[in-house]
Amino acid sequence: MxxxxxxxxxxxxxxxxxxxxxxxxxxxxxxxxxxxxxxxxxxxxxxxxxxxxxxxxxxxxxxxxxxxxxxxxxxxxxxxxxxxxxxxxxxxxxxxxxxxxxxxxxxxxxxxxxxxxxxxxxxxxxxxxxxxxCPKLTRPSERAEFVRNEFRRAGRQADEGAMRALLDAVGTDLRELASAVGQLASDTEGKITASVVARYYR
CATH class of the missing domain: 3.40.50.300 (P-loop containing nucleotide triphosphate hydrolases)
Structure with missing residues (x-):
């Protein structure tokens, strides 16, 4: 011991x-x-x-x-x-x-x-x-994977609809996407869905 x-x-x-x-x-x-x-x-x-x-x-x-x-x-x-x-x-x-x-x-x-x-x-x-x-993320699939990994880093689950909705609402800037994920992770509970994203980014 x-x-x-x-x-x-x-x-x-x-x-x-x-x-x-x-x-x-x-x-x-x-x-x-x-x-x-x-x-x-x-x-x-x-x-x-x-x-x-x-x-x-x-x-x-x-x-x-x-x-x-x-x-x-x-x-x-x-x-x-x-x-x-x-x-x-x-x-x-x-x-x-x-x-x-x-x-x-x-x-x-x-x-x-x-x-x-x-x-x-x-x-x-x-x-x-x-x-x-740290290569440039230029393809939509790469940015989607970035958002997916950001939710993982935050210890949160988000479905595909949520990720698409966030990309549509926020755009392609990684800094802004990371900030948006951080806000959603801290301000919500449970699985993050497209409807949750929509409440924040109309």
Whole structure:
């Protein structure tokens, strides 16, 4: 039997390096926020210093400085955005870092996923970075699946009619759809149907 005096276990640490690939802005932003939250939860405190920078503004060697432990203790969380715009030296720094990341830092890299800078995606993947795909959702079936998953995330059941009604009423913007699902999930009880959606979005 475990001793009651044992401290609670920390949450499992997130991947040291996460690559978020895609152009769906809402999904990219959510993935970045979730990695930051996971890093802070695993650290058991504020997670250390947070740096949010554009890849195009980084200078050679700066990544090592940003990911160094804070003077006041704790690691660092570094977000490098739009890595497709990274110069050759910076891309090399990112790939080299991913092969042997320090234990007290969390690095999240976003990349649009197109042809530009494609080699860096391959290098980071080979180095063992955790990859989150956030492609543009352009087909009606993809947006319907997004709404379906949002209801699952909220722990609620919704039938197909409800999802169609929500898409018809709110449109295609994922941020607005996610907000609508959140409102329905918090303001209603039971299974969400088309008639429930209609009461909110006439």
């Amino acid at each position: 475990a001793s009651r005096t044992q401290p609670p276990a920390r949450q499992q640490a997130p991947a040291a390096v996460t690559l978020v690939v895609g152009e769906e802005e809402f999904l990219v932003d959510r993935a970045v926020r979730e990695r930051i939250a996971a890093a802070r939860a695993a650290a058991g405190d504020d997670g250390g210093d947070l740096h949010d920078v554009e890849a195009s503004t980084l200078t050679p060697g700066e990544l090592a400085t940003l990911t160094s432990p804070s003077l006041f203790g704790g690691g660092a969380i570094v977000i490098v955005r739009d890595a497709q715009h990274a110069g050759k030296e910076i891309a090399a720094d990112l790939a080299r870092y991913a092969t042997s990341p320090p234990p007290d830092a969390t690095l999240v890299i976003t990349h649009a996923g197109g042809a530009k800078g494609k080699a860096l995606v391959g290098d980071l993947t080979k180095a063992g970075a955790s990859v989150t795909e």
